Amino acid sequence: MTDFQQHALQLADAQSSPDWLNDLRAQGAQQWQSAAWPTRRTELWKYTPLVPLQNGDFKRWAEPAGGWQDHIEQIDLDATRLVFVNGVFDPEASSELPPEVVRFGDASAEQKAVISEHLGKVVDTERHLFAALSNAWVAEGVLVHVPRGQRLPKPVYVLHVSTPTAEPATANSRVLAVLEDGAEATLIEHYASTADEQNGFVNSLTEVVLKDNAGMQHYRINMEEENIFHLGGVHADLYRSARLRGFTIAQGSRLKRVDYQVNHKGEGADLNLQGIYLPRNSQYVDYHTNIEHCVPHCTTKEVFRGILADKSRAVFNGRIHIHQDAQKTLAELSNKNLLTSNKAEVDTKPELEIYADDVKCAHGATVSQINKGALFYLQSRGVSRKEAEIMLSFGFINELLQEVQEPAVQNYLGPRLARLFSRDNELLRHISYE
Amino acid sequence: MLSIKDLHASVEETNILKGLSLEVKPGEVHAIMGPNGSGKSTLGNVLTGREGYSVSQGEVTFNGKDLLDLGIEERAHEGLFLAFQYPVEIPGVSNMEFLKAAVDAKRHHQGLSDLSAVEFMKTARDVIKHVSLDQSFLKRGVNEGFSGGEKKRNEILQMMLLEPSLCILDETDSGLDIDALQVVANGVNAMRNDDRSFIVVTHYQRLLDYIIPDYVHVLSGGRIVKSGGKELAKELEARGYSWLEGEVA
Numbered sequence: 001m002t003d004f005q006q007h008a009l010q011l012a013d014a015q016s017s018p019d020w021l022n023d024l025r026a027q028g029a030q031q032w033q034s035a036a037w038p039t040r041r042t043e044l045w046k047y048t049p050l051v052p053l054q055n056g057d058f059k060r061w062a063e064p065a066g067g068w069q070d071h072i073e074q075i076d077l078d079a080t081r082l083v084f085v086n087g088v089f090d091p092e093a094s095s096e097l098p099p100e101v102v103r104f105g106d107a108s109a110e111q112k113a114v115i116s117e118h119l120g121k122v123v124d125t126e127r128h129l130f131a132a133l134s135n136a137w138v139a140e141g142v143l144v145h146v147p148r149g150q151r152l153p154k155p156v157y158v159l160h161v162s163t164p165t166a167e168p169a170t171a172n173s174r175v176l177a178v179l180e181d182g183a184e185a186t187l188i189e190h191y192a193s194t195a196d197e198q199n200g201f202v203n204s205l206t207e208v209v210l211k212d213n214a215g216m217q218h219y220r221i222n223m224e225e226e227n228i229f230h231l232g233g234v235h236a237d238l239y240r241s242a243r244l245r246g247f248t249i250a251q252g253s254r255l256k257r258v259d260y261q262v263n264h265k266g267e268g269a270d271l272n273l274q275g276i277y278l279p280r281n282s283q284y285v286d287y288h289t290n291i292e293h294c295v296p297h298c299t300t301k302e303v304f305r306g307i308l309a310d311k312s313r314a315v316f317n318g319r320i321h322i323h324q325d326a327q328k329t330l331a332e333l334s335n336k337n338l339l340t341s342n343k344a345e346v347d348t349k350p351e352l353e354i355y356a357d358d359v360k361c362a363h364g365a366t367v368s369q370i371n372k373g374a375l376f377y378l379q380s381r382g383v384s385r386k387e388a389e390i391m392l393s394f395g396f397i398n399e400l401l402q403e404v405q406e407p408a409v410q411n412y413l414g415p416r417l418a419r420l421f422s423r424d425n426e427l428l429r430h431i432s433y434e
Numbered sequence: 435m436l437s438i439k440d441l442h443a444s445v446e447e448t449n450i451l452k453g454l455s456l457e458v459k460p461g462e463v464h465a466i467m468g469p470n471g472s473g474k475s476t477l478g479n480v481l482t483g484r485e486g487y488s489v490s491q492g493e494v495t496f497n498g499k500d501l502l503d504l505g506i507e508e509r510a511h512e513g514l515f516l517a518f519q520y521p522v523e524i525p526g527v528s529n530m531e532f533l534k535a536a537v538d539a540k541r542h543h544q545g546l547s548d549l550s551a552v553e554f555m556k557t558a559r560d561v562i563k564h565v566s567l568d569q570s571f572l573k574r575g576v577n578e579g580f581s582g583g584e585k586k587r588n589e590i591l592q593m594m595l596l597e598p599s600l601c602i603l604d605e606t607d608s609g610l611d612i613d614a615l616q617v618v619a620n621g622v623n624a625m626r627n628d629d630r631s632f633i634v635v636t637h638y639q640r641l642l643d644y645i646i647p648d649y650v651h652v653l654s655g656g657r658i659v660k661s662g663g664k665e666l667a668k669e670l671e672a673r674g675y676s677w678l679e680g681e682v683a
């Protein structure tokens with residue numbers, strides 16, 4: 001076991017947690033300590049070295065902090081709001097919870113049963129080491145459980161705030177959403193930090209279960225200051241005719257890795273997943289997606305786009321695995337990358353593994369620079385090169401942004417993303433966000 | 435307005451323009467015809483400053499300034515406009531943003547402030563009617579999924595909004611049906627005045643039935659090999675270009 005693994009186990013020991021989660025915690029701890037530590041030879045971690053995390057001094061839990069409100073802009077929407085600061089629930093900043101939403105510690109007997117049935121069961125901890133760690137650490141967490149045929153009237157907005165602490169520290173985040181047959185909900189997870197230099201490590205994990213005909217819009221917005229370490233995952237099981245519409249965005253940081261794993265387990269399930277990553281400076285961001293088509297007649301449409309500036313690095317690994325029984329699968333995967341600097345680097349690896357013979361699948365990946373023809377076109381109309389470059393960069397991701405269903409999210413992201421390309425309002429004045 | 439003297443230009447080390455000279459005075463309409471590959475688009479690209487084209491000899495003055503010394507956007511600010519043979523599609527950037535950026539850039543150069551969104555919308559909505567495009571084309575991505583004809587109308591829309599002093603139309607008529615052709619011609623005719631000049635590059639006499647040129651030139655092998663009045667276009671239509679080959683030599 002590495003020191004890092006050892007310290008992580010000590011952190012689990014230092015927690016207080018509800019007794020009924022003990023089995024899962026023990027199982028997580030067991031997997032965590034017996035796992036071989038990933039190296040560059042570990043396929044899933046081939047491009048993303050964990051060394052900087054491993055060398056970090058993450059021996060304590062982060063303390064809650066006040067005064068963050070003035071430094072974090074929340075998404076402006078009418079929602080059920082749960083705010084965690086450095087992993088600690090902030091009741092003041094949170095709203096009253098409807099019966100469908102509960103923190104693990106407050107769960108009723110019935111809700112405990114739902115949690116016990118699904119928590120840690122969607123995610124494959126053999127494959128996802130840091131999900132095992134999340135199990136070992138599970139204490140606090142949010143359950144969204146929507147009963148059969150019901151529609152959550154308001155979106156659930158989970159805001160996870162990071163602030164720097166006196167010494168490097170760790171925060172854990174856990175969300176479970178279970179939508180019964182025909183239920184519908186919108187879940188927005190927002191990982192934010194103050195603008196100060198961060199020194200923390202966030203391990204976040206979300207599991208989603210969509211039963212027959214259930215529908216969910218899921219957003220995962222990961223925009224933190226660049227010194228943070230963040231390993232996150234979203235894992236979903238889709239049963240018959242369930243629909244998951246996912247949107248994910250990440251700015252880079254010292255180390256940021258987000259895994260999406262979606263399992264089509266019932267016929268007719270549909271996944272639409274869109275992602276944007278925007279590393280710059282020396283930031284790093286890694287998206288690994290894995291979609292398992294286990295049964296016939298399911299559809300996947302996955303589009304990821306990245307813009308890499310400066311000396312940043314990104315990894316996109318998109319795997320779609322179509323099992324032998326998954327006839328009549330429709331699957332599309334596209335990954336496009338725009339490099340705005342010749343020192344930026346991206347590794348893109350779309351992988352289709354197809355074992356069924358009657359399927360329609362397409363995948364493509366591109367890495368390019370700003371389109372010269374488009375640049376010339378804009379300049380020939382009198383637009384300055386600088387402004388033209390920004391308009392084209394924004395346009396590259398705007399195509400995905402325009403498809404964001406929740407207007408509040410779109411309104412939140414538009415101006416912020418534009419400002420990533422320039423702080424000069426003169427250059428941003430012709431960018432519109434809808 | 436525009437004076438081109440003995441212009442030699444190359445693309446990727448291949449000489450395309452080989453001593454081209456042309457004088458365009460305010461208010462004049464010049465048609466340039468010529469076989470495929472003779473350098474017509476190259477001329478437009480060199481004049482507008484496209485990357486990859488190098489001028490080895492000759493000079494171009496535009497309104498008294500050394501045109502070749504100006505940056506791409508400066509040429510636009512000075513009143514030069516090229517309607518592209520193949521307009522670029524830019525998904526993700528709305529036509530509206532694009533057009534407003536262009537109009538504001540010109541205003542900025544003139545020392546004026548940006549148009550307000552409302553003012554611009556009003557103007558754009560009005561002008562787009564003249565090119566017979568639906569208002570919805572303002573909201574779509576620049577040329578995204580536009581048909582060939584719609585792209586060309588969008589070029590004319592830009593021309594009408596920017597009110598340039600010299601407009602170069604590069605085969606704007608190619609591939610257009612008669613209705614679209616008339617839209618283009620009406621756009622040009624509506625903008626014709628004593629100060630504004632046009633260079634209309636075309637393959638077909640047809641367009642020149644609607645836009646009556648003052649001069650017609652034949653570009654062949656990178657040079658103007660023959661110039662005349664509007665009747666030259668008719669002659670070319672009837673006889674093709676081969677009879678001129680003798681004059682190249």
Ligand SMILES: Nc1ncnc2c1ncn2[C@@H]1O[C@H](COP(=O)(O)OP(=O)(O)O)[C@@H](O)[C@H]1O
Nearest residue numbers: 445446448450469470471472473474475476477
């Ligand atoms: N980017 C380029 N690279 C290489 N050759 C080019 C390029 N653009 C044009 N050419 C060549 O230059 C010549 C003139 O092209 P062009 O100006 O497009 O002709 P026209 O518009 O009269 O049909 C052609 O032989 C063409 O193949």
Ligand SMILES: [Mg+2]
Nearest residue numbers: 474475519605
């Ligand atoms: Mg041409």
